[in-house]
Amino acid sequence: MERFGTLSFGHYGPLGGGRQLTARDSMHQAIDLAQGMDELGANGIFFRVHHFARQQSSPMPLLAAIAARTERIEIGTGVIDMRYENPLYLAEEAASVDLISDGRLALGVSRGSPETVVRGYEAFGYTDSADPRGADIARAHFVTFLGAIEGEGLADGDPGSPFGGVGGRAHIEPLSDGLRSRVWWGAGNRDSAEWAGRTGVNLMSSTLLTEADGTPFDLLQAQQIDAFRAAWREAGHAGTPRVSVSRSVFPIVSAEDRLYFGGAQGDDQIGVIDGMRSTFGKTYAGEPDALVDQLLGDAAVQSADTLMLTIPSQLGVEFNLRLVENFATHVAPSLGWKSTRQTAST
Template sequence: MLRAVTSRPLRKLGFLTIGLFDPDDPRPGHESTLDIIKLGEDLGFDSAWLRHRHLQHGISSPIAMLAAASQRTSRIELGTAVIPLGWENPLRLAEDLATVDLLSGGRINPGVSVGPPMNWETVKEALYPDTAGAEDFSYRRVERLLGFVRGDKATDFSGAQGVVEVFSDRVEPHSPGLAGRMWYGGASLRSAQWAGEHGMNFLTSSVVKAEEAEDFAEIQLSHVRTFRKHHPDGDRARVSQGLVVIPTDSANAEQKAKYAAYVEKRTPRTREPQGPARMLFSPDLIGSSAEIADQLLAHAAFREIDEVAFALPFSFDHPDYVQILTDIAGRLGPALGWRPVS
């Protein structure tokens, strides 16, 4: 029998997808992602989140995808987890985010992170041919974006110019409320503290930096508590957890075999911290919804959050995602105390 006992009953149920596509025929993959988001809304999910992938066969323009999704849905919140700001101009991104937020009716939840773009040495000449050595990839880049989203001055000039041109001193359009839905995706104590001090929401996922321990749940719990300790809202500050869960309740035999092979291939990296940065990956959670619920209810960090964005496996097919989402909404979510939006 499924249990629904946790210190914080699950209030918001979301999912995260990378949106893979065939490079020789990319449209079907993008359409599949939009269909999955619409399915999520129909199943009662509270949020759908898109990963961000540059120079890969995954979604490279999540804001454009969220704009499309906003016109096919009416209720579900739409997020990014996360936009790496090293690839972005904060002023231009603020314009895009506000535009899509207004079109969606205030449903956008932008998640961001900082640091140099992946494979920086091989891509910097294409991305910043004239300014690579001067680009600032620190938290200051997030601060600039937050300021523009909040409506801070972007220029000293405003007013009429010429016959018909009228200029604003802030980014336009401005979307009231968007600043309160900005998230930071962090994997370290420093990032958790910074996000809290700057009043952002906090995304914590299936990878953390092993700084004080080598137990994933213990590390993630320390990040959640550090974030809330430094956030003005304290224990009420929003945290979303993004572990990989694969319920198999309604999966057929072929799907179960595929899922098991996927998890087996990824499990070795969860046994110890990886690389010089000592990044530690959480094991994928696979099994019946009852089994996964038991594991989550025993997870130290999960017990202190009430929002999730469960990550869909990267390389599965559309019918697999339909099955997984249906089981999450119909079985796993309720086992964790969640109820779908009526």
């Protein structure tokens, strides 16, 4: 494990006892958390994106704010639902955030996850899907997006324009060198992972897999990662792609930790989501030494270079910073991780 970061679902709303976490609170806390994690030397902070829900829906303003307030930490999404996106506008926004952050954007995109509404992307104007889940829209938008960030000509230039127009095909502005190498595809099954490998983008392996044959979640996910890397090689892409996996990991080092997470340890779960029988990964909670042994035995964690810790964002900045610090201090070094502060100093 070379890197670790957090994946926030960004929920806001009633907290119980008359307390309320507003959308404003959620965003400001995300910025504060990112600053604290940057100081701790964690590698990344990522946000889930959902529409028609009390969660992050338009992450680019938030990522730009975080980029302006941090120095080293990678900022990203896990994932943006491409069914909802104007791919050219997203390309402009992504390039802008990547430039503001000096190349720290890790843009995770995909078809997205099950929603609280029916075909919500149609309300955004994208109504030409032949797939009941809109996967065809997502992939078509993604292909257009990739061409745009690579500088593909997309509109005829007007040589007679009073604003200095020229002939030929014009590309979007701005462009950010290297952004293509910092794009990730979120895959929930082997076919999607292989498609990402052939396309030549990094892999974010989902928190669930739409496969359920009795094989443990970590082994299913490791097989998916192997298939992705094989497809990358067969397509002839240069370099080594990055791979991330997500886990719920809660080191118990205090009485408060035990109160919150003492009974959280569990097994893989099988269920039906989006009409498909799926496998959900288990939660890891326990003493640091036990967590190290368990994560060293997790085939997918060992295969990936990046581990994203899902965090309970509703519990606030101080609580989540302590979770991150506990993992960084008591667990991560035994998995091979080095702080960005150590890397910078060497």
